[in-house]
Amino acid sequence: MTYNFLIDDGGTPLTIKKISRRILNAARYYTVPLGALIFFCVIMTIASPNFLKIDNLLNILRQVSINGMLALAMTFVILTGGIDLSVGALLAFTGTLAAGIISKNNFPVPLAIIIALSAGTLVGAINGIIISTSKIAPFIVTLATMNVIRGLAYIYTGGLPIRVVMPSFNVIGQGYIGPIPNPVLYFLILYIILDFMLKRTSFGRHVYSIGDSPDASWFAGINVNRTKFFVYTLTGFITAIAGIVLSSRMYSGQPTAGQGYELDAVAACVLGGASMSGGTGRLTGTLYGALVIGVLNNGLNILNINSFWQLIAKGLVILLALYLDDWKKRSME
Amino acid sequence: MKKRFILLISLLAIVTCFSEAMGRKENNNEGLFFAASYMTLNNPFFVALHQSIEDAVETHGDRVVALNPDYDQILQITQIEDMISLGIDGLFLNPVDWKGIRPALEAANKADIPVFVVDAPVYDDKLVVSTIVSDNHEAGKLAGLDLVTRLDGGNIVILDHPTNKPSINRILGFLEILQSHPEFTVVSRLSAFGTLEEALPQMENALQAHNKIDVVFGSNDPTSLGAIAALVGAKRMSKTLVYSVDGSPEGKEMIKSGLMTGSSAQSPREIGRIAVELMYKHLEGEIVPATQFVPVTLITQDNVDEFPADEWQ
Numbered sequence: 001m002t003y004n005f006l007i008d009d010g011g012t013p014l015t016i017k018k019i020s021r022r023i024l025n026a027a028r029y030y031t032v033p034l035g036a037l038i039f040f041c042v043i044m045t046i047a048s049p050n051f052l053k054i055d056n057l058l059n060i061l062r063q064v065s066i067n068g069m070l071a072l073a074m075t076f077v078i079l080t081g082g083i084d085l086s087v088g089a090l091l092a093f094t095g096t097l098a099a100g101i102i103s104k105n106n107f108p109v110p111l112a113i114i115i116a117l118s119a120g121t122l123v124g125a126i127n128g129i130i131i132s133t134s135k136i137a138p139f140i141v142t143l144a145t146m147n148v149i150r151g152l153a154y155i156y157t158g159g160l161p162i163r164v165v166m167p168s169f170n171v172i173g174q175g176y177i178g179p180i181p182n183p184v185l186y187f188l189i190l191y192i193i194l195d196f197m198l199k200r201t202s203f204g205r206h207v208y209s210i211g212d213s214p215d216a217s218w219f220a221g222i223n224v225n226r227t228k229f230f231v232y233t234l235t236g237f238i239t240a241i242a243g244i245v246l247s248s249r250m251y252s253g254q255p256t257a258g259q260g261y262e263l264d265a266v267a268a269c270v271l272g273g274a275s276m277s278g279g280t281g282r283l284t285g286t287l288y289g290a291l292v293i294g295v296l297n298n299g300l301n302i303l304n305i306n307s308f309w310q311l312i313a314k315g316l317v318i319l320l321a322l323y324l325d326d327w328k329k330r331s332m333e
Numbered sequence: 334m335k336k337r338f339i340l341l342i343s344l345l346a347i348v349t350c351f352s353e354a355m356g357r358k359e360n361n362n363e364g365l366f367f368a369a370s371y372m373t374l375n376n377p378f379f380v381a382l383h384q385s386i387e388d389a390v391e392t393h394g395d396r397v398v399a400l401n402p403d404y405d406q407i408l409q410i411t412q413i414e415d416m417i418s419l420g421i422d423g424l425f426l427n428p429v430d431w432k433g434i435r436p437a438l439e440a441a442n443k444a445d446i447p448v449f450v451v452d453a454p455v456y457d458d459k460l461v462v463s464t465i466v467s468d469n470h471e472a473g474k475l476a477g478l479d480l481v482t483r484l485d486g487g488n489i490v491i492l493d494h495p496t497n498k499p500s501i502n503r504i505l506g507f508l509e510i511l512q513s514h515p516e517f518t519v520v521s522r523l524s525a526f527g528t529l530e531e532a533l534p535q536m537e538n539a540l541q542a543h544n545k546i547d548v549v550f551g552s553n554d555p556t557s558l559g560a561i562a563a564l565v566g567a568k569r570m571s572k573t574l575v576y577s578v579d580g581s582p583e584g585k586e587m588i589k590s591g592l593m594t595g596s597s598a599q600s601p602r603e604i605g606r607i608a609v610e611l612m613y614k615h616l617e618g619e620i621v622p623a624t625q626f627v628p629v630t631l632i633t634q635d636n637v638d639e640f641p642a643d644e645w646q
Contacts, residue, residue: 048419056418063411161406163432163456174436246407252433254406301415307374307401 032325033288044299064294065187071268073238075286076231079211081278082138087239088258089150094120094243099162099253117240124236128229153255161252173249195283211278365395368416369425374401381645385605406433413437432456465608468626469499472597473506475631476576486516487547492525500552525556532559540567554579595633600646
């Protein structure tokens with residue numbers, strides 16, 4: 001987050017004025033997600049003395065990290081004007097695959113991780129090939145692959161969770177570096193790497209460009225198909241990371257895991273200001289979006305609001321936030 | 334300006350909603366605070382179980398909240414972690430997956446929160462204080478004992494649920510009685526996974542495969558209701574006895590109308606009451622048993638009127 005403000009693109013020296021202008025710009029851009037985040041944090045702090053405890057904050061961050069990783073990948077997809085509905089199913093498949101290879105086939109942990117990562121990348125690549133070589137909408141393609149992959153997860157596991165209790169594997173999702181839970185660390189590292197990719201590489205500029213206008217990008221000499229292919233492959237790879245972390249943390253690969261996670265990831269992206277039509281959105285926004293959803297989930301539990309009402313509250317908050325964001329954008333124009 | 338005003342109003346509305354919830358919480362912040370998590374609250378069995386836990390906790394002047402992860406193991410763990418952050422004094426738990434629940438058990442242990450398991454056991458039972466379940470083995474035996482008084486022999490179909498520990502024990506108990514009665518033969522053993530939707534086609538297949546089926550034993554009431562639907566559809570109901578375990582309101586209705594022969598009644602009310610009793614004993618420093626079986630009784634047409642018709646016992 002900080003380097004957004006502190007690293008200068010043009011190499012000109014940073015002045016206080018420049019930095020404060022940037023902070024102001026950022027505040028303007030992220031009004032809704034940041035506002036919602038601060039708003040809910042304040043409410044929760046008043047409501048429950050336990051909310052602001054370090055334990056609970058780390059607990060929220062850890063819960064956010066899986067959805068957060070998916071949302072980071074989803075931001076790339078949404079920036080190209082697409083959507084990937086298969087991430088929830090792929091999360092379950094790669095997670096059960098890693099667990100199964102370790103506990104059923106007794107493969108060493110690093111090998112199992114490499115196989116699961118490759119499987120996730122492969123599925124992403126298949127999505128990418130179909131989407132970039134055809135005119136079928138990404139929504140439809142990934143809806144179909146979502147079913148295929150969920151089916152694979154069920155077939156591979158026989159419908160039952162695969163238990164894996166092995167310290168060298170479980171430490172991936174359960175360990176800590178200092179006070180920070182490992183999943184949070186992976187999430188932050190991924191955020192930094194992906195943010196760099198999106199902002200400072202030609203690949204990142206191409207992602208924005210083809211979301212803005214595929215035709216203009218094509219005329220400008222951007223390989224639209226290859227960029228799309230790479231975005232979906234990257235999503236598969238990141239989803240596999242999340243799947244491995246999740247099954248490591250759960251002591252088991254759950255074939256039913258991740259149902260509806262694709263939509264939570266989309267919600268985090270749009271709360272963070274990404275536009276479903278592509279070309280607009282930032283990873284920092286997605287980070288805030290994921291945090292809003294995490295604080296909201298935690299808050300509704302801590303306030304012990306009935307689980308049926310929680311669904312309604314969550315839906316309404318997302319709707320209200322998006323409406324405010326839309327309103328803000330229109331009034332700025 | 335007008336738009337800002339509307340924005341302000343809607344924010345105020347949300348604040349009001351939340352402070353409403355807060356106010357409710359502050360009012361009774363005294364006493365102990367428990368959480369209870371069930372695999373689902375869309376099954377009347379668990380609604381009855383929670384009602385009983387809530388009643389018992391409230392007679393102590395304390396309170397308990399219900400969590401409904403709706404068969405999602407990850408969500409169940411997340412909700413329990415949130416409750417641990419909130420600082421609960423104890424947890425009543427019915428696991429979605431008896432092995433997958435382990436991270437929640439570890440989190441509770443780390444925070445020194447006692448866990449009492451209700452209705453279905455957990456694999457890592459060293460991480461919990463006590464497990465309160467129906468005597469499922471006895472439930473199967475009761476059905477078997479009733480069967481041998483009614484028939485002199487015959488063909489049996491068993492509809493089981495091979496991944497569910499309580500169901501496995503029920504069938505073991507049932508088979509134990511039949512061991513000393515060689516005049517009965519189990520002609521088919523099929524997996525219905527405890528649901529009506531699965532039991533119906535499985536029973537239809539069994540009816541195609543066997544011309545003579547005298548007895549059906551289903552691992553729970555939904556399973557046996559599915560079997561009855563298949564038997565009625567094939568017009569072979571009148572020649573067949575159907576046994577079950579649960580004693581659900583639907584099951585009792587079937588017993589009254591003569592379609593179901595008997596169901597070994599579980600009592601979610603007793604399970605809940607005993608779980609709360611043991612929780613308070615544990616909190617007062619008493620030693621409680623690691624496993625507590627709750628007795629079951631066989632409901633047949635003879636005694637069905639002694640049980641409440643529209644709810645669980």
